[in-house]
Amino acid sequence: MKRKVKIWCILFLMLIFFSVITAEENPISEKAYNCLQEKIDEKTCSKLSLEENIFAFLTIGTCQQEFLNSVKNYECWGETSCKTKDTAQAIISLNSKNLDTKNYTNWLLLQTQNSKNLNWFLQIDSSENTNCTIIYSEKDYEIKIDENKKINSEILGGCLTLANDDYWLEINSNCLDKEFEISCNKNFYTTLFFKTTYSDLIYALNSVKYASAEESTFEKVNSSCFVQGTSCNYEASLWATLTLSLLDKDISSYLPYLIGFENENSKHLPESFLYYLTNDEDFAVSLKEKQKDVGYWQESSDKYYDTAVALFPFVSQTFEEKTKAISWLEQEQENSGCWDSGNIKNTAFLLYSLWPKIIELDNSPFSNIPCVNDTSCLESEECVNEVCVLVEQQKLDCEQEGYYCMSGGSCSDAQGEKLEYLCPGFNICCDETDEEEITCADIGGTLCSLDKFCTGSIHDEIKTTSGEVCCKGNCDFSQNFKCEDNSGICASSCTNNQEETTTYECTDNSDICCIEKTTLEINPFFEKLKENSLLIIGGFMGFIILFMFFFFRKKIFKRKQGFSNAPQQQFPRFPPKRPTMPLRRQISGRIIPKQKLINSQKEDVFQKLKDMSK
Numbered sequence: 330m331k332r333k334v335k336i337w338c339i340l341f342l343m344l345i346f347f348s349v350i351t352a353e354e355n356p357i358s359e360k361a362y363n364c365l366q367e368k369i370d371e372k373t374c375s376k377l378s379l380e381e382n383i384f385a386f387l388t389i390g391t392c393q394q395e396f397l398n399s400v401k402n403y404e405c406w407g408e409t410s411c412k413t414k415d416t417a418q419a420i421i422s423l424n425s426k427n428l429d430t431k432n433y434t435n436w437l438l439l440q441t442q443n444s445k446n447l448n449w450f451l452q453i454d455s456s457e458n459t460n461c462t463i464i465y466s467e468k469d470y471e472i473k474i475d476e477n478k479k480i481n482s483e484i485l486g487g488c489l490t491l492a493n494d495d496y497w498l499e500i501n502s503n504c505l506d507k508e509f510e511i512s513c514n515k516n517f518y519t520t521l522f523f524k525t526t527y528s529d530l531i532y533a534l535n536s537v538k539y540a541s542a543e544e545s546t547f548e549k550v551n552s553s554c555f556v557q558g559t560s561c562n563y564e565a566s567l568w569a570t571l572t573l574s575l576l577d578k579d580i581s582s583y584l585p586y587l588i589g590f591e592n593e594n595s596k597h598l599p600e601s602f603l604y605y606l607t608n609d610e611d612f613a614v615s616l617k618e619k620q621k622d623v624g625y626w627q628e629s630s631d632k633y634y635d636t637a638v639a640l641f642p643f644v645s646q647t648f649e650e651k652t653k654a655i656s657w658l659e660q661e662q663e664n665s666g667c668w669d670s671g672n673i674k675n676t677a678f679l680l681y682s683l684w685p686k687i688i689e690l691d692n693s694p695f696s697n698i699p700c701v702n703d704t705s706c707l708e709s710e711e712c713v714n715e716v717c718v719l720v721e722q723q724k725l726d727c728e729q730e731g732y733y734c735m736s737g738g739s740c741s742d743a744q745g746e747k748l749e750y751l752c753p754g755f756n757i758c759c760d761e762t763d764e765e766e767i768t769c770a771d772i773g774g775t776l777c778s779l780d781k782f783c784t785g786s787i788h789d790e791i792k793t794t795s796g797e798v799c800c801k802g803n804c805d806f807s808q809n810f811k812c813e814d815n816s817g818i819c820a821s822s823c824t825n826n827q828e829e830t831t832t833y834e835c836t837d838n839s840d841i842c843c844i845e846k847t848t849l850e851i852n853p854f855f856e857k858l859k860e861n862s863l864l865i866i867g868g869f870m871g872f873i874i875l876f877m878f879f880f881f882r883k884k885i886f887k888r889k890q891g892f893s894n895a896p897q898q899q900f901p902r903f904p905p906k907r908p909t910m911p912l913r914r915q916i917s918g919r920i921i922p923k924q925k926l927i928n929s930q931k932e933d934v935f936q937k938l939k940d941m942s943k
Contacts, residue, residue: 357659357666358684364666365389365676377673379408379415384677387422390688396422404436413440413555413565417572424575426688427751429710434576437555437569443505444554444561444586450497450522450531451489451509451548454478459515463489465507474513497522500550508549512540519546525589532588552585561586563594567602574606574737575757577747596628598638605642605755608738613642614773617650624657633669637678642736644685644754649787655683685754687726725750727758735759769799777804812842819843 369377369385374392377385379399383406386396396419405411406419416437420430453461455474463470465488472482479495488504491497500507511519520537524530538546554561555569563586570583584606591599598619604612616639625632626639636654643651658679661668667676699715700706706717727734727750734752735743745761752758769776769788776797777783783800812819812833819835823843833842 357655357662358680360662360666361668361676361680361684362389362666362686364663364671365673365680366391367665368667368671368673368676372673379406380418381673381677383415383418383422384674384681387418387425388677388681388685388688390426400433404432411436413437413557413562414568417555417565417568420572421568421575421755424572427749430576434573434578437572440555440565440569441553442556442561444552444589445502446526447523447552447585447589448502448526449500449505449550449552450492451500452497452520452522453480453511453513453517454519455513455515455517457515459513459517461511461513461517464510464512465504474517505550505552508547510545510547512543512545514542516541517546519548521548521550523552523585523589525593527593532585534585551582553582554586555583563587563590563599564597567597567599570606571602571755575755577737577757580606580737598626598628598635601639601642604738605736606738608736608742617648620650620654624653624655626654631669631675633672633675634678637675637682641682641755644682644756645734651683658683681754687751687753727752733759733762735762774799774801775804776800811836815844817842817844 365385366389369381369389369391374382374385374395377392377395382392382396382399385391386393400406400419401411406415408415416433420433420437423430423433453463453472453474458476459474461472461474463472463485465486468486470482470485470489472480472485475481480491480498481495482491485491485498488501488507489498489509490501492499511517516539518537518539520533522531522533524532538548540546554563555566556562557565566583566587570580570587573580573583584603587599587603587606591603598616600612600616600619603609604616619628620626620639621632626635628635636658640651640654658668663671665671668679669675700712700717701715703711706712710717712718727748730750732748732750733740733745734756736755737747737757740747740757740759740761743759743761745759748758748760750758774788777800778797783798783802783804788799788801812835815833817830817833818827819837819840820843821840823829823841826846827843828846829841830844831842833844835842
């Protein structure tokens, strides 16, 4: 009995030890990856919706055959008909596995039109008075720039009118396809501005053009949007522009529309896309300010999807808002490991935004494009049995090859080029890195020294060599860091009953601050036990249940008579005891009373003694 109890105790302790040791090896992301695969297997690939299929393939590379078979006309995706947003997301999924997307990208590029409801302005400026000529539609128009920078002209044609108190020229909406050639007799520069018809906020393109006297600059409005149906669609434009950026395509013509209508489309969290596309820190600051106190983002009706959108540009960064969001996700994670009641799309998107993996496909998928010869297939495919089959795929890791994973905007700022290597998440592989690091001042922060603490948000992504922290707020001086004021003693060394602390400082820099040891150091193993207290309590309760089951198993499984029609033989646990009977001895068939037997024995003894005495 005691031996069995000891065995159960040993097994219980081994369970606790194993759970503590493996706790760090099974983070929330691994649980989520396992759950995602289980949910997909449970539902089966053939029954996934298009969105589920796209994000499942994006994140773990599963259901690849069903994903590729869902393409329409070998060029686009959509539940019922081709959709710009669905096709853009599908191309991102293919590109993440370094698969050829040429056919699908060509279709996407055709889904554009000139963006409307944007007012455009041309600025011509010089440091001194100058006379300039504007040429468009094969006609010349003379203007003069006065000393006060105002434009003086009587005839500008039908495409230009004076605007902004005569400092700019407004371009007529019917002339947005015109190219304007400008030349002056003094040094000058030109640039374009734009604003929406619904707002007075004016945006400037980062494309100022300088020219010397008698040279020319050329300005042409280039503003497009992506359509869903017959009109511009903002969300589709966000995803399509992101897709083209990942493919290293020129996206400059799509930015005016996205930037101009940012405020009218806040439910799509455009700041996240715009920060990725432009690397402009203002968009990142605006995005972080939208985070809810609990830790998530919610501008639409789906806080899980919005949180994934908000964090996808920061896959390689660590900062306070991201850490806060991860803590919220850890609390929201279900026992299964998924989020949002096992939602496949949202769980996959959160994983790809926060914990992406480079996935190698199990086998080579094919595009299903019918072919007669190899020229009918994509660049990385060949014609096999009248079907285009992938014969080669790049599997080299970008950083292992010595290059850099970053956003498209960061690569552009570093004047780098996109390489065909793999990076996790929405990053691209760039051959250059921006050596100029962002400073605390660049984001409007303050450096707090070690003897102060930050009352606002701390930006850990800003690195400093002196140990200071970048604080988006104030550095508070009120907290006392003197050693003596915190029960410490300044000395050259600490005694056995003291320990050194760097939290407090001594007046003499050569001394160290010593404080009395109040608690014993906790062994790392027991620290793990403390961190996993819920797991231990659950294991302890399970042990008690097993212990009770062991002792009461006989009563639980006791067979009752009459349970079966067949007679059941019962085996007693011990042999039956015989009833206690008076001692009897049977001699010659008759019973001699016990008392007579005793008296007779006594007489024999006395007779022997008497004979011996003679």
